[in-house]
Amino acid sequence: MCLAIPGKIISLTDDDPLERAGKVDFGGVFKDVSLGFVPEAKVGDYVIVHVGFAISRVDEEEALKVFEYLKEMENLSELKEGGP
Amino acid sequence: MKYLDEYRDARLAHQLAREIHRVTTRSWTLMEVCGGQTHAIVKFGIDQVLPKQITLIHGPGCPVCVTPVELIDKALEIASRPDVIFCSFGDMLRVPGTAADLLSVKAAGGDVRIVYSPLDAVKLAQNNPAKEVVFFAVGFETTAPATAMAVHQAAAKGLANFSLLVSHVLVPPGMEAILSSSNCRVQGFLAAGHVCTVMGFEQYVPIAAKYRVPIVVTGFEPLDILQGVLMAVSQLESGRAVVENQYSRAVCRAGNEPAQHLIRQVFRIVSRQWRGIGSIPKSGLGLRAAYAAFDAERKFGLAALRVEEPSQCLSGLVLQGQIKPHQCPAFGAPCTPDRPLGAPMVSSEGACAAYYRYRRDTEASASATPS
Numbered sequence: 001m002c003l004a005i006p007g008k009i010i011s012l013t014d015d016d017p018l019e020r021a022g023k024v025d026f027g028g029v030f031k032d033v034s035l036g037f038v039p040e041a042k043v044g045d046y047v048i049v050h051v052g053f054a055i056s057r058v059d060e061e062e063a064l065k066v067f068e069y070l071k072e073m074e075n076l077s078e079l080k081e082g083g084p
Numbered sequence: 085m086k087y088l089d090e091y092r093d094a095r096l097a098h099q100l101a102r103e104i105h106r107v108t109t110r111s112w113t114l115m116e117v118c119g120g121q122t123h124a125i126v127k128f129g130i131d132q133v134l135p136k137q138i139t140l141i142h143g144p145g146c147p148v149c150v151t152p153v154e155l156i157d158k159a160l161e162i163a164s165r166p167d168v169i170f171c172s173f174g175d176m177l178r179v180p181g182t183a184a185d186l187l188s189v190k191a192a193g194g195d196v197r198i199v200y201s202p203l204d205a206v207k208l209a210q211n212n213p214a215k216e217v218v219f220f221a222v223g224f225e226t227t228a229p230a231t232a233m234a235v236h237q238a239a240a241k242g243l244a245n246f247s248l249l250v251s252h253v254l255v256p257p258g259m260e261a262i263l264s265s266s267n268c269r270v271q272g273f274l275a276a277g278h279v280c281t282v283m284g285f286e287q288y289v290p291i292a293a294k295y296r297v298p299i300v301v302t303g304f305e306p307l308d309i310l311q312g313v314l315m316a317v318s319q320l321e322s323g324r325a326v327v328e329n330q331y332s333r334a335v336c337r338a339g340n341e342p343a344q345h346l347i348r349q350v351f352r353i354v355s356r357q358w359r360g361i362g363s364i365p366k367s368g369l370g371l372r373a374a375y376a377a378f379d380a381e382r383k384f385g386l387a388a389l390r391v392e393e394p395s396q397c398l399s400g401l402v403l404q405g406q407i408k409p410h411q412c413p414a415f416g417a418p419c420t421p422d423r424p425l426g427a428p429m430v431s432s433e434g435a436c437a438a439y440y441r442y443r444r445d446t447e448a449s450a451s452a453t454p455s
Contacts, residue, residue: 070099
């Protein structure tokens with residue numbers, strides 16, 4: 001039930017702040033989504049959507065962290081293997 | 085899809101699994117709280133790439149599964165009324181009440197509709213002024229803001245024909261109920277990422293300290309879950325027990341403040357009955373007095389029902405992580421997704437449904453093999 005998926009905001013309506021909504025692209029499937037809980041989100045941002053509501057903006061910098069960590073780990077083990 | 089596919093990369097998943105093997109020196113039992121995580125674990129076989137010393141047990145994080153029978157019976161009673169359009173998320177339709185389920189009420193002519201969002205029910209109320217539109221508000225903190233917004237909008241529009249059967253539950257009291265049980269085996273938690281997206285993770289800090297358990301806020305994709313396991317095991321191996329955030333791309337410490345604000349405006353904290361577990365103090369949300377006109381139980385004068393749960397169904401033990409779904413004698417026969425005895429076999433997040441769908445053959449042959 002807590003299923004929520006990321007999608008990209010492609011347009012916004014500028015209603016009353018709590019009724020703010022927009023069209024969100026989920027890999028080619030477009031849906032109207034309530035954006036009342038993500039007042040900072042703008043066109044081009046990715047948001048996490050649950051039952052028709054965006055509950056969070058995806059933080060791009062944070063999203064890369066796991067890949068940076070894994071890359072670092074890989075470099076470390078290569079260093080070890082290549083070491084004396 | 086961006087932010088999904090890259091977190092399913094098999095090579096990187098194996099790299100994380102190798103790191104978990106490297107840091108693990110002892111046996112540890114972790115509980116993933118959310119049913120969405122359980123499904124990902126069983127579907128992608130994440131538990132099968134972990135060291136044998138690590139046991140993942142499946143938590144109660146399936147709101148459909150913990151909704152008590154008496155609320156289902158109230159839903160059935162309301163949905164059977166000719167003046168009602170009863171709206172629900174699809175998951176609830178086949179959850180068995182005492183004598184029937186919502187799908188059979190629909191088959192018998194009841195106007196039961198599946199909605200995607202609570203706002204769809206508000207629209208139905210606007211478009212059908214001669215009908216009473218009732219929304220079955222089930223869910224954890226992830227879903228509560230959407231319900232709160234529906235109530236807020238219905239109040240703003242002055243809709244007198246809209247009401248809710250509220251069954252919202254809260255995750256931290258459920259975790260505490262498990263931790264304070266005398267036969268608790270849980271040594272660390274993967275906390276439910278999307279619940280924390282809304283609520284943040286400050287409220288887990290005292291739980292981690294009091295029960296000395298690591299709590300790692302974790303996402304739902306294979307790399308998320310493996311990294312969450314790695315973080316929890318690393319803490320356990322080094323004797324630490326703090327709250328960490330693996331799912332930082334979607335969760336910040338404070339959570340979503342506008343969403344929390346609206347939850348507090350519309351709801352108050354109440355005790356709730358959890359199916360298979362019992363009553364947990366301060367573990368749910370009920371409508372505040374200012375919104376009592378939207379309370380369907382009050383509107384339809386439903387007496388408080390107490391209903392016995394089917395004794396064949398051991399979902400309470402499954403939901404507390406004390407048995408795995410296939411260890412229930414009813415698993416597979418007579419209990420199946422087509423003829424469920426309990427909600428965990430119905431819901432897309434239920435542990436029993438996950439095992440039935442992805443593990444039926446392997447678990448059956450494993451248990452048939454003499455040891």
